[in-house]
Amino acid sequence: MDSPTTTLIHILRSRVDELVAAGDLDEAVHAATAAVLKAQQTLSSDLESIDEFASSLEVRGDVYRLLGRFEEARDDYKQAIDQLDNRPDRLLQLGRLHAGYGSVHDQLGNTERAAELWSKAIHYFETNDPPADLDIAAMCNNLAVLKRNAGDTEGAEAEYLRALEILHRELGQDHEETAAVSNNIGALYQSAGLHEQAREMHMMALEARRKLFGDIHPDTAQSHNNLALALLSTGDSAWARRHFEKAISGFEALGIEYASDLEAVADNYCAVLRAEGDYAHADAISSRLHGAGASAVAG
Template identity: 60%
Template sequence: MDSTKLTLLTILRDRVAHLCAEGNITEALHAATAAVLKAEQELSSDLDSIEVFALVLEVRGDLYRQLGDAEKARDDYRQAIDQLNNRLDLAEQLGRLHAALGAVHDDLENFERAIHHWEVAISYFEKTQPPSPMMIAALSNNIAYLKKSLGDLDGAETSLLIALEIFHRELGPDDDETASVCNNLGALYHQVGHYEQAREMHLMALEARRKLYGENHPDTAQSYNNLALALSETGDPELAKDHFECALDALSHCGAEIQHELVSVSENYIQFLQQSEDHQSSKKVADRVQQTLAQWA
């Protein structure tokens, strides 16, 4: 591809970026389409022309995704992947394309296809120089969510453990991403009845979130609640009660926008108290929550 034509494509691509920064996605799509058409006209066996064509297809695919046109985004990503033909020197771009194609299939509820493309994306990100551990961790977390929803709990656990190992190594134990994966692992272990493991994961998430956000934050409250549920299964009813109290207290300071979370935690707490035959305390909790909701109304 000669320099004049490459300059035109660079100008069009820069215009797309400028329009996106201004929030003018519709006009950006027109510019991206012009770039795709120009790159297609110049397409040959020359590797540079193939790379440029794949790149502008990726850019347009991203715009289609932003506009909610998943089918057109899917077609652009597929065509770009076909053009690159498994070139390992472009592993990073192929990883991005498969990650984006997986997200499109997720939007279209083609969950098995989403998992497939995310796994392929991971295989490319492992081959980049240097490797891309944060992308691998994020995609592993996405895969775990879908595998759990599809009933593949062993597969979900494996993917979450990969994500946890990377986030813990790269970001440390007190990062939000690490805490989120600990929380997800805790929920998975609770679901399959591994309550001691659930307890440890939720404790790790709670410790991180208390450092990150303090006591009166919805995420901290979520960890208090989840840990309380695990404690109620490991023979620690008093500790469970204390953590339910902390969760309610935290949420009561967060404002009306989290009233759904407050109701959910209170229902868990009331159920726990009723199972303990502490009906007086369960009534007090219900009354207290109703008073808080009334104040927010």
């Protein structure tokens, strides 16, 4: 492949990145398609030409996926994988392609195929030298969600814990991704009736999110709610109340965009209060929030 053609393809792919960053996904598809067509015109048995074609397909597949055009993304990912043909010098790219390919199958409801492709992605990420640990963690988290949804608590736990071990080692405890996986494990334990473990995982997630984001952030507010539910299950009603109150305050401060989250937390809290016989407090919260909602709509 001649240098001017390679340069043009790279310029087009850089333009795709700029358009995606600007939120102009429709134009990004056109730029990505231009790169694919130019790479296809010069496609031969030369490895460089194959690399440029596969990389252009990957870029367009990513844009299609962002647009929700999953069938087209699926086709681009598959064609790129076929072009690279398990080449040992393209392990990271093969891992990324299988990860994206799995994601579109997941979106299309093909969960078994998604799990198979994500497992293949892990294989490529593990085989790379050095291993792509953070990508492995992301795939483990994806597999954990599939297993949790299928009722495989033990399988989901194993995947989540592998992801957590990697993230804790590579990014530290007080990182957004580590906190997210801690939260996911807490939710898994809570649904499985492992309330003491759920409590600790949600506490770890909350501590990290407060350090990262402060008190007025949707993730922090959600962690307060999750911890409150776990505390109820371990018999700490008074402490649970405090975290429900903090969750409500957090979502209230975030405004109308989080009205549905606020309502869900308030419903949880009011149900707890009524179960404990504190009807006056529950009614006061309900009246306050409904009044605030009406004012927001009127405004």
